[in-house]
Structure formats: C-alpha cells, structure tokens
Amino acid sequence: MDQSSQTSRVLSGMRPTGRLHLGHYHGVLKNWIELQHQHECFFFVADWHALTTHYDDPSLIPTSIWDMVIDWLAAGVDHKSSTLFVQSLVPEHAELHLLLSMITPLGWLERVPSYKDQQEKLKEKDLATYGFLGYPLLQSADILIYRAAHVPVGEDQVAHVELTREIARRFNHIYGREPGFEEKAEAARKKMGKKAAKQFDQLRRAYQEQGDTEALATGHELLEKQQNISVDERERLLGYLEGSGRLILTEPQPLLTKASKMPGLDGQKMSKSYANTLSLREDLTDVENMIKRMPTDTNRVRRNDPGDPDKCPVWQFHQVYSDESTKQWVQEGCRSAGIGCLDCKGPVIEAVVAELKPIQTRAAEFEAQPELVRQIIREGSERARDVARETMREVRQSMSLDLS
Ligand code: TRP
Numbered sequence: 089m090d091q092s093s094q095t096s097r098v099l100s101g102m103r104p105t106g107r108l109h110l111g112h113y114h115g116v117l118k119n120w121i122e123l124q125h126q127h128e129c130f131f132f133v134a135d136w137h138a139l140t141t142h143y144d145d146p147s148l149i150p151t152s153i154w155d156m157v158i159d160w161l162a163a164g165v166d167h168k169s170s171t172l173f174v175q176s177l178v179p180e181h182a183e184l185h186l187l188l189s190m191i192t193p194l195g196w197l198e199r200v201p202s203y204k205d206q207q208e209k210l211k212e213k214d215l216a217t218y219g220f221l222g223y224p225l226l227q228s229a230d231i232l233i234y235r236a237a238h239v240p241v242g243e244d245q246v247a248h249v250e251l252t253r254e255i256a257r258r259f260n261h262i263y264g265r266e267p268g269f270e271e272k273a274e275a276a277r278k279k280m281g282k283k284a285a286k287q288f289d290q291l292r293r294a295y296q297e298q299g300d301t302e303a304l305a306t307g308h309e310l311l312e313k314q315q316n317i318s319v320d321e322r323e324r325l326l327g328y329l330e331g332s333g334r335l336i337l338t339e340p341q342p343l344l345t346k347a348s349k350m351p352g353l354d355g356q357k358m359s360k361s362y363a364n365t366l367s368l369r370e371d372l373t374d375v376e377n378m379i380k381r382m383p384t385d386t387n388r389v390r391r392n393d394p395g396d397p398d399k400c401p402v403w404q405f406h407q408v409y410s411d412e413s414t415k416q417w418v419q420e421g422c423r424s425a426g427i428g429c430l431d432c433k434g435p436v437i438e439a440v441v442a443e444l445k446p447i448q449t450r451a452a453e454f455e456a457q458p459e460l461v462r463q464i465i466r467e468g469s470e471r472a473r474d475v476a477r478e479t480m481r482e483v484r485q486s487m488s489l490d491l492s
C-alpha cells in the first residue's frame with residue numbers, strides 16, 4: 089500500500105443479517121473487494137446497530153455475525169488486505185458515541201430521514217427508544233473513530249455520512265481551539281523546513297484572504313507529504329490552514345455505491361423480505377432448479393409464442409452475467425420464438441453456478457475452521473482498537489478528560 093492510502097482510509101459496516109445473497113455480493117462485497125487493493129480498509133459487523141431494532145430478541149445475533157463473516161471471507165474480502173472486526177469488540181465506539189452525544193442537538197437526529205421512515209416501516213416494533221434515535225450518531229462514532237476519509241454506502245445511508253460531517257465540524261469547532269493553538273501551529277510549520285514552511289504560508293494566505301480553494305487542496309497535499317511532523321502537528325496545521333481550530337476529527341466523504349443491478353428471482357430487487365434471493369451458499373442443484381422455475385414473459389405461454397425480454401426477469405440476469413453475443417442470441421431468439429425459455433436460462437444457470445462454486449469452496453473451508461474465523465476477527469478487532477484508542481486519546485485530551 090502506498091503512503092497516500094494512509095490518508096484515504098475507507099470504513100464501512102454491515103448489520104449482522106446472517107447468510108448473504110447475490111444482491112449483497114453484487115451490491116456491496118464486490119465493491120469492498122476492489123477497494124481493499126486501493127486503500128487501507130476497515131470493514132466491520134455493526135452488531136450494536138442490530139440491537140437498536142432487535143433489542144427484544146438478540147439471541148440470533150451471534151450466529152448471524154459468524155455466518156456473515158464467513159460469507160465476506162468466502163466472497164474474497166481478504167483479512168490480510170483489510171481489517172475485519174466486530175463493533176462490540178471495540179468498546180471505544182461506545183465511548184466516542186457518548187462523548188459526541190453531549191454536543192449533538194436533538195433536532196439533528198430527529199430530522200435524519202431514516203428515523204421516521206423506519207419507525208413507520210417497522211410499526212410492530214416499539215422504536216421510540218433512546219438507542220434508536222441515537223443510531224445515526226453511533227454510526228458517526230463508528231466512522232470518526234477511524235478518521236475515515238471515505239465511507240462506501242448505498243443511497244439510504246448518505247444522510248448518515250452527512251450528519252457525521254456536521255458532527256465532526258461541530259466537534260472541531262468546539263474543541264479544536266486549544267490554548268496556545270497559534271504558537272503550536274507556528275512551531276509545527278517551522279518544523280517542516282524552510283521551503284515547505286514558506287509554501288504553506290503562501291497557500292494559507294491565498295486561501296484565507298482570497299478564498300482560493302485550489303490553494304487549500306495544494307496545502308492538504310503539502311501536509312500529507314511531510315515526514316517530519318507528528319499526527320498531532322499535521323492536524324493542527326490542517327486547522328491552521330483552514331482558519332479553524334485544530335482538526336481533531338476528519339470529515340468523511342460518502343463513496344456512493346452504484347445501486348446493485350442484481351435482480352431477484354422474480355425481477356424485483358433481490359431482498360430477503362421479498363423471498364426472491366439466491367444465497368451465496370445455496371446448494372447448486374437448488375440454484376439450478378430455482379432458476380428453472382423463474383417466471384418469464386407471461387406472453388410466452390406456448391413454446392412458439394414470441395416474447396419480449398424487457399418483460400422478463402431472466403433477461404435482467406443476462407444483463408448481469410452474459411456477453412454481447414449471448415445477449416443478442418436472447419433478444420433474437422425470444423422475439424422470434426427461436427429459443428425456448430429453458431434454453432434461454434441455460435447460460436444464466438451456468439454463469440451463476442460458475443460464480444458461486446469458488447465462493448462455496450472457500451465458505452466450506454471456513455465453516456470447517458470456526459476457530460480460524462474467530463481468530464481473524466479477534467486480530468482484526470485488536471488492530472482496529474489500536475487506531476480507535478489513539479483517536480480517543482486525542483478526543484479525551486481535547487475535551488479536558490485526560491486525567492492521567
Ligand atoms: N447503518 C448501516 C446500515 O444499516 C451500517 C453501518 C453502521 C455503517 N455503522 C456504519 C455503514 C458505518 C457505514 C459506516 O447499513
């Protein structure tokens with residue numbers, strides 16, 4: 089990993105939902121697998137988040153955690169390239185959540201769109217709880233504690249990353265104004281060496297006096313390159329550059345994951361609640377049968393009735409899995425009744441089976457070694473904790489909580 093990846097850390101989390109399906113694979117995991125080679129990545133199981141809605145029956149959470157982690161690993165999320173951990177094994181998240189709660193206006197939480205939406209949707213549950221209202225703030229703590237620059241999320245989570253940015257800004261504004269800030273920043277500036285110090289000065293003036301945002305970006309790059317200054321000093325200089333106080337917490341950017349094109353067996357979005365999923369560990373004979381039973385264009389009652397792929401969920405699968413010539417074969421064959429629906433499903437079955445086979449082989453290996461999976465999570469959680477502890481040290485210090 090190159091040096092710049094240190095400053096573009098990626099963090100994302102998933103609630104423990106148990107075994108994952110092809111929708112998760114195409115919508116989230118493939119993206120994680122790509123990111124883990126480009127950035128320093130932290131991926132975690134958000135088990136406390138599950139409690140915000142399932143506090144009345146937590147008994148299934150542990151199994152769901154291990155099932156989900158096995159699927160991550162089987163899909164190719166690599167514990168050697170990225171840090172994989174479980175939220176509750178890094179209790180520092182809870183401490184940061186508590187401290188952030190002190191500065192979070194209630195209105196900010198009440199107007200997060202998911203708050204009312206979810207309460208409406210999950211009417212059978214009593215979600216008028218403190219934990220449920222605070223759940224986006226817990227998510228902010230999850231992100232800020234790793235000073236993540238990028239948070240890969242779906243559309244529904246963007247508002248939570250936006251809240252996180254506001255919280256970071258408010259925190260830095262209130263607690264970044266340490267006594268002697270200017271003197272300390274000046275000392276750090278000099279430590280960079282004559283040339284860099286002079287350049288920093290020019291960039292700072294260009295930004296603060298003329299609002300030159302390019303100068304700000306160049307200033308960020310300049311600071312990232314410096315080897316002679318500590319993490320604390322870099323944060324101080326970042327704040328000095330921008331004219332705020334010291335930047336203790338980093339404002340993250342959402343990394344919007346394209347909505348998964350993976351349809352369910354009925355053509356709606358693949359989701360457990362629609363009972364239209366193909367799970368990653370589905371028996372391969374069952375996979376074949378499930379695809380054979382998929383509904384097709386209802387106009388094709390008899391073999392020689394022509395059809396329209398646009399009215400058929402199988403066509404959506406071809407769009408995910410098939411090359412151009414196969415897709416052309418489907419278009420022509422369907423519209424002319426030259427092929428039957430079972431013929432048409434053949435290449436889809438082959439492609440899905442080919443995709444799942446290596447995943448299932450790896451899943452079986454991990455299933456056979458539960459102790460290895462636990463070990464991976466224990467080690468990942470320790471690595472995550474080291475980073476979280478370091479952030480908390482600075483957070484406590486800036487909030488006058490450093491009593492040692
Ligand atoms: N709230 C997210 C979800 O429901 C899961 C999550 C928790 C998360 N903490 C996070 C995602 C931090 C990204 C970053 O899907």
Ligand code: SF4
Nearest residue numbers: 385400402422429432
């Ligand atoms: Fe659907 Fe293919 Fe049958 Fe056309 S031929 S209706 S695309 S399954």
